[in-house]
Amino acid sequence: MKIAVLGTGFAGRTLAGALSALGHDVVVGTRDPGETLARSAPDAMGTPPFSEWHAANQHIAVETFAEAAAAAELIVNATNGAGALSALSAARSANLSGKVVVDVSNPLDFSQGMPPVLNPVNTDSNAERIQHAFPEARVVKTLNTMNAGLMVDPGRLGGGDHSVFVSGDDAGAKNTVTALLRELGHRDIIDLGDITTARGAEMMLPLWLRLWSALGTADFNFKIVR
Amino acid sequence: MKIAVLGTGFAGRTLAGALSALGHDVVVGTRDPGETLARSAPDAMGTPPFSEWHAANQHIAVETFAEAAAAAELIVNATNGAGALSALSAARSANLSGKVVVDVSNPLDFSQGMPPVLNPVNTDSNAERIQHAFPEARVVKTLNTMNAGLMVDPGRLGGGDHSVFVSGDDAGAKNTVTALLRELGHRDIIDLGDITTARGAEMMLPLWLRLWSALGTADFNFKIVR
Numbered sequence: 001m002k003i004a005v006l007g008t009g010f011a012g013r014t015l016a017g018a019l020s021a022l023g024h025d026v027v028v029g030t031r032d033p034g035e036t037l038a039r040s041a042p043d044a045m046g047t048p049p050f051s052e053w054h055a056a057n058q059h060i061a062v063e064t065f066a067e068a069a070a071a072a073e074l075i076v077n078a079t080n081g082a083g084a085l086s087a088l089s090a091a092r093s094a095n096l097s098g099k100v101v102v103d104v105s106n107p108l109d110f111s112q113g114m115p116p117v118l119n120p121v122n123t124d125s126n127a128e129r130i131q132h133a134f135p136e137a138r139v140v141k142t143l144n145t146m147n148a149g150l151m152v153d154p155g156r157l158g159g160g161d162h163s164v165f166v167s168g169d170d171a172g173a174k175n176t177v178t179a180l181l182r183e184l185g186h187r188d189i190i191d192l193g194d195i196t197t198a199r200g201a202e203m204m205l206p207l208w209l210r211l212w213s214a215l216g217t218a219d220f221n222f223k224i225v226r
Numbered sequence: 227m228k229i230a231v232l233g234t235g236f237a238g239r240t241l242a243g244a245l246s247a248l249g250h251d252v253v254v255g256t257r258d259p260g261e262t263l264a265r266s267a268p269d270a271m272g273t274p275p276f277s278e279w280h281a282a283n284q285h286i287a288v289e290t291f292a293e294a295a296a297a298a299e300l301i302v303n304a305t306n307g308a309g310a311l312s313a314l315s316a317a318r319s320a321n322l323s324g325k326v327v328v329d330v331s332n333p334l335d336f337s338q339g340m341p342p343v344l345n346p347v348n349t350d351s352n353a354e355r356i357q358h359a360f361p362e363a364r365v366v367k368t369l370n371t372m373n374a375g376l377m378v379d380p381g382r383l384g385g386g387d388h389s390v391f392v393s394g395d396d397a398g399a400k401n402t403v404t405a406l407l408r409e410l411g412h413r414d415i416i417d418l419g420d421i422t423t424a425r426g427a428e429m430m431l432p433l434w435l436r437l438w439s440a441l442g443t444a445d446f447n448f449k450i451v452r
Contacts, residue, residue: 112349117348117349118348121348122343122347122348122432123338123343157452158451158452161451162449162451165433190437190440190441191440192433192436192437192440193436193439193440197436197440199432200432200433200434200435200436200437201433203429204429204430204433206348206425206426206429207391207418207426207427208426209426210418210419210423210426211416211418211426211450213419214416214418214419214423215416215450217452219452220450220451221450221451221452222448222449222450222451223388223448223450223451224437224441224446224447224448224449225383225384225388225446225447225449226383226384226441226443226445226446226447
C-alpha cells in the first residue's frame, strides 16, 4: 500500500520504518523537507536530527505534506497533536479526500507546565476535529495509547498480550487499519465505535504520563482483561 | 478496622458487604436513614431498593453521614461523583479530620446526555476537590476504574491478573488503603503519586464507558502490562 507518514519526530520515523519494512511503499511528509533535512541538532525531546535517521533510511522519500499525501492511499498523522490540523491543512483537503487518515496523535498542551493537559478534551477530541475539518477523509484513531516502539512491535512486551483501540465513522477504513495493525503484530484490536470514542482513547494520556513516572519506564501498555 | 461506607447505591452496598465479610466493623452512611430504608422502588439505575439489601445485611448499621463518619477510622466515599462534596460536608469536616478518606467516585455529568462527560476534568479531579475541601482528611483515590463486583472480588476475572491505582498525598494513608486492597484480593496495586494523579484515574472513565458498549459487558478491567 502507498502510505504517507506525516511527521518526522520519533513516532513518524518509527512508523515509517516499520511500515516500509513490511513492504509498503512509504514516504515521509514534512512542512519543508529541505529545512527538516538541514537540522543538525537533537529536538526538544532529545530525538537525534532527522537527517541521521534518513541517512539510514534513504529508500524512504521525504516530501512536502501535500506531495506525500497526494500520492498516498493511506495517510498517517504522526505530527504532534497541537500541529495536526495545520499539517493536514498543508497536505490539502483534496489530497485527503476519500482516503484513510490514521490519527495517532495526542492533543498534549504544555502551555500550563508539566505534566501537560489535553486540549481538546472531554467533549471533543483531536480525531473529531480532524474528521470535522476534512469531512471527505476517512479518519481512524488508533495507536495513541502506547509508545512508538510498541506501536510497531507489540510482541516485544508481554508476548504482545495487550490491547489497541480503533475509533472511526467508516467501517471500511477501520477494516483497513485493523489489517495494518495485525501486520504490525497487534492481536487484541478493540473497535470502540464511532469517531467520538476517540475522546476516551485520548483521555488515557494523563494516566499514561503518570504511569511513565510511577513505573520509571514508557515501555508498558494497557490490556483490557475480560 | 471501623469503616464507614458513605453511599447506598450498588458500589456502596458491594463495598460494605465485602469489607464486613472480611471482618471489619462496617456501617453505611446515608443522608436520611429513615428515607433510604423507606424506599420501595428500584433506583434510576435499576438497583433494587436499599431495604432489600439491608434485610439481608442487618449486621451492617445504617446511620447518617455524620454518625457513620464520627465513629469510623476509615471512610469510603461511594456516593455518586456529583454528590460527593455534599455528602462529605454532611459527614462534617471534624469527623473526617486525620482519617483516611477513600474516594471511589467518578465525576460523571449526565446533564449533556449520554454518554456522560466528566466534571471536573483535565486540570482538576473529584479527589482533589475533596482533598481541598477537607484539608485535614487523608484522601486516597482508588478503585474507580472498575465495576463494583471487581472492586471486591478481582479474582473472579482473569485470575485477578489486572491492575488498580492509588493516588494521594499521604503515604501512610496509601499504605492503609493498599493493605485493604490486598485483603480484597488485589495484587497489582500501582501507586501513581500525589492526589493530582487522580485526574488520570478519573479520565479512564470515558474509555471505560465506551468499552462497556463495545464489549457488551462491564466485567472487564485494565491491566498495565510491563
